[in-house]
Amino acid sequence: MFKKKPNIKALSPLRSSDRRRIADQIIADYGIEVPSKELTSQPEAAQESATISVGVIRNALLPDNSQSARFTTTAGRDLKQISGTLYIGGHSGQPQRVLWIKLEDRLIPTVYTLWMNPGLVPLLHTPDVVLQKLRGGADLMTPGLARGPPFPPKATKGSIVAIASLERPSVPAVVGVCEIDIASLQEVRGVKGHAVRGEHWDGDEIWAWNQAGGGGGKAPDEIEGWDTDGVIDGLEQRLDDITVNDSDDAQNEGGVLIPPTVAQTGKEKDRDDAVEGEDAEPFNRADTKERELSTKAEIDDIFWRALLYGLHHQRNTNGSDPHHGLNFPVNQSALISNLVLPFLPITTPSQAATLNIKKTSWKNAKKFIKAFDKAQLLKSKDRDGGECVVIDVDFDDPAITDFVPYKLPRKETNSTELGGEGGGKAITAGIPPSDSSIGQKLNKIDLYKPKEQLAPVFAASEASLHALYLPTELRPIIQLYIETQNLILDTNKRLVKLDPILANAVFDGSNPLDREVLAKGSVPRDALIDCILRSCSPYHVILRNDESRDSVKGKAGHAPKIAITLETRSGNKTVTKLSGLEAFYIQPQSLAEELQKACASSTSVGQLAGSSPKKPVMEVMVQGPQKDAIFKALERRGVNRQWVEVNDKTKKKKKK
Secondary structure (H helix, E strand, O other), X not given: OOOXXXXXXXXXXXXXXXXXXXXXHHHHXXXXXXXXXXXXXXXXHHXXXXXXXXXXXXXXXXXXXXXXXXXXXXXXXXXXXXXXXXEEEOOOXXXXXXXXXXXXXXXXXXXXXXXXXXXXXXXXXXXXXXXXXXXXXXXXXXXXXXOOOOOOOOOOXXXXXXXXXXXXXXOOOEEEEEOOOHHHOOXXXXXXXXXXXXXXXXXXXXXXXXXXXXXXXXXOOOOEOEOHHHHOOOHHHHHHHOOOOOOHHHHOOOOXXXXXXXXXXXXXXXXXXXXXXXXXXXXXXXXXXXXXXXXXXXXXXXXXXXXXXXXXHHHXXXXXXXXXXXXXXXXXXXXXXXXXXXXXXXXXXXXXXXXXXXXXXXXXXXXHHHHHHHOOOEEEEEOOOOOEEEEEEOOOOHHHHOOXXXXXXXXXXXXXXXXXXXXXXXXXXXXXXXXXXXXXXXXXXXXXXXXXXXXXXXXXXXXXXOOOEOHHHHHHXXXXXXXXXXXXXXXXXXXXXXXXXXXXXXXXXXXXXXXXXXXXXXEEHHHHHHHHHHHOEEEEEEEEOOOOHHHOOOEEOOOOOEEEEEEEEOOOEEEEEEEOOHHHOOOHHHHHHHHHHHHOOOEEEEXXXXXXXXXXXXXXXXXXXXXXXXXXXXXXXXXXXXXXXXXXXXXXXXXX
């Protein structure tokens, strides 16, 4: 269907309620089992644990900050026009991709969704030579089915299925719809007819879509959790050799499909092996013995140490910054999201439910911050409306400098595993990923390229006409030409006589000043140099860190500026738009994630209207008037305020 590029309209961010509704529809349509509320004997904790697990599934299927866009394309021999909706999102640390395709009322996963969610749909297999045909838009015929019968029981007529090759049996490459009841097939040899109608594959235009224009993502070599049929081939013959025991080895065999809880993702061993620091308890299954946090004093201590850890980490990773990377004042929600929740030692769903600020003795973030203020670790004040903000932190306090870090579960790349709805990214344990643009040093240089008419001027000093020059480098070249041609007036050393070369190359008589200079036959020396600069073609380079001017190719035109636009939407809602970041080595998606936390506001990234599809310019949109927060984020990335242009459309025009 997407062999040819579809017409995709502008992206729009999904509201949280819409995202939950769509995720719940996917859970219902694909029969994903929602976890029960029997993880613990305490009713309240059980309910919260189940809620978190549902949030995990939602985030795995449709992450936070997902966007939607309408599209139109043609399909079939008659080129029937088809329209639908694309749902686009990116899991933590990964670029934005098309995750779901909505046709009529049906949601179809893309290969990116299947790679992140093993077992979401039945998996069929075919030889690699047949798969290559499917990637060209062909349908899978019944004789092309391999590794069966039997086939997956859910591969019935009209159901969504994935297709993988025999060479890479655990990596879905094609998504399609069953044309027949494949599950009931007893034989495929000699059977004619279509088996699966292809809808999408790795290599089509939906797979290749990328906001930054970098093309599609490479498929993994192997995915744990898919191809469970290959693991249990011949199981009936080996049943007599199986011994049931409680060892960890018994849990390592086979893949685990999209299941309800974090403890069933089949990645416990990866978690245990991918940690650093002191020894910690393994990531246990929900039905095994877990470490219970029963007292408020214990929960208080964990939250207290988490903020100390966050401040200690902030101090060590931003040592050169006077404020160690914090933009004061910091509101209470940003402090909890960035410096507390990522440093909570959460390893099980029940702990995720228990480690809640409401279950501490402080009950809320404001009283928690006031406790740190009382301990003289930070300073806070109350704003209008009762919100508490942090205005300073004593990073030299021994409680912060001498803090001994403890081990945190490493952040998974495929989904937010311990986070619930509305805060999953923050609750996920682990240190936030670094942004290479933070702390960079930038230097913007304006250069000039002389035009052909000035060739005799540069020949006098044997300078290249095709090189790029600074204004200070052009001055001695012009001065040498003036001296060699004896153009300085004897009566006034500040005036230069015009010879035919200067008159034709610099003064074309198109304006009154040129005509006046040509009539007099002379011009002040400084004015001549300024006119020559204006006649040259402008170029620029933006140097990063230790780059030299000779190592970077100059770009035509004046140096760009970052554009900040404030405008009003829906009557009285203000949004702040930001574009032009790419020229300054800033990744829009990384900056959007930082602004989301710093401003405690929703953000989105989309292509700037009017920019070229081949070299798209991305635009970051932040809810609310966030100009000051953006300036602080840009200054951390080496951007001078003079390189930023602000257009405030929210100000009312003065009446004349």
